[in-house]
Amino acid sequence: MSDVDSEDLFERAGAALRGPSPGDERARAALVEAIRAESRRPRTAHRGAMSPWWIAVAAAAVAFAAGLGTGRAMDRRSPSPATSVASDSSQRHVEFVFVAPAARNVALVGDFNGWDATATPMRRSDGHATWSVSVPLAAGRHVYAFVVDGNDWVADPQAPLSPEQWFGQRNSVVVVGDRRS
């Protein structure tokens, strides 16, 4: 499936989610599943957007490379311009990116914001289908998800899945390196 096809799927799914017949829960659930399935495709559908997983690794590499002169952990892509290392030594800024062209709003929830869907709204890029937000995270393992249009919790298609399914659905995992390591 090409990027155009992929966008079309997202567009149709999102349009249906916004549609005037919210009573058809089964169709809606099927479309959400279609988004999830599509999201699991390789990263060509994401037009090079870096996942928090890679951004965190890249951020660690920035600190690492400062001492050793290598950027191996940065993968083959350039880090997002929005990626930065926080000024205080205990936290790093990690950028979360999610592709959802037809969504009306997307929020980031995770163990770092008490899973509060109102705490960290994501910003839509002008002219693009991507939603993003940068948050400071302490070193360690964090679990998160995206909330689309206030209701649908979706795992990050680019990130490792969490093993825990406490409430019926997997989340995503980001590991933030310790600056001292």
Place this chain on the structure above:
Amino acid sequence: MRTPRAIVTSFLILMFASLAGSAQEARLKSALDAETYAKVSKMTDSARAESLPVDPLIGVALEGAQRRAPGSRIAGAVRDYLAALRGARAALGSDAAPAEIVSGAGVLLSGVSSDALHRIRLAGTRRPLTVPLVVLADLIARGVPKDTAARAIEAAARANARDDDYSALRRYVEQDILAGASPAAAAMLRVRGITGGPPLE
């Protein structure tokens, strides 16, 4: 003079951590009903007394509240998570970092035995295990049999793999599975790129 500065810095860090912890507790209290809060608090107190990571337990409870899960289910999740954290520390050793313990708990919750987790610890003593254990849990979530996935990560740890090696392993296995490969075959094939077989690229 470094000492006064170090003391002030330590004080500020402790104060910040204490305030953050209080905020989390307050949020927990307002998010849960009284009975569930009492159960969860008892377990977080136990974790604190045992020097186990507490924030992940609070995080699970808050996630449950946000997802409107019943109180009994929230308390059950926290109980199971606490047990997994204890098991992970026992398998990884008392000097394991909090992030390693949390990742190890996830591995145990994926069905990997504590013996297998312990073997990974013994194989990978030179680098932190947080990323390898996150990748192990991810491989299992994507359909790699847990014994195969654990053996692959153990072999990579023995080969002194770096975090980016594990990240590449995860990505390639995911791509292979999406292309139709058997998850077990994909994991075993791709780990050879780390352990001395043909390169991953």
